[in-house]
Amino acid sequence: MEKTLMRIFAAALALTFVTGASAYAMDEALTEQQMEGVQETIRGMGCTVEDTNIEMEDGGYEADDVVCKDDGKYDVYLDKDFKVTKKVKED
Known part of the structure; x- marks a missing residue:
């Protein structure tokens, strides 16, 4: 059970970084x-x-x-x- 929670947490953390990087790229200054x-x-x-x-x-x-x-x-x-x-x- 603990390994499953750790995997879910790791996946959520990775998704947060990817989403944040995408948002930054969209707001990039011209x-x-x-x-x-x-x-x-x-x-x-x-x-x-x-x-x-x-x-x-x-x-x-x-x-x-x-x-x-x-x-x-x-x-x-x-x-x-x-x-x-x-x-x-x-x-």
Whole structure:
């Protein structure tokens, strides 16, 4: 019984480290070059976004609360080369 509990504890501890490492990778800070690449694409669309609303996602980038003057607010997804892959209108 004690060995089983130790195995469960060890597995739970390992899972905690893996989950924590994944969360850290998702929150990794963007470089100045990455930030400027996203901003340049957003400006090219005639829109604006705060730097604090840009993050890495799925090997690319997500810009939340992108404001397009004539069209409203969007979440914009870009690939690693700063090309827009999806633009989702916010309610």
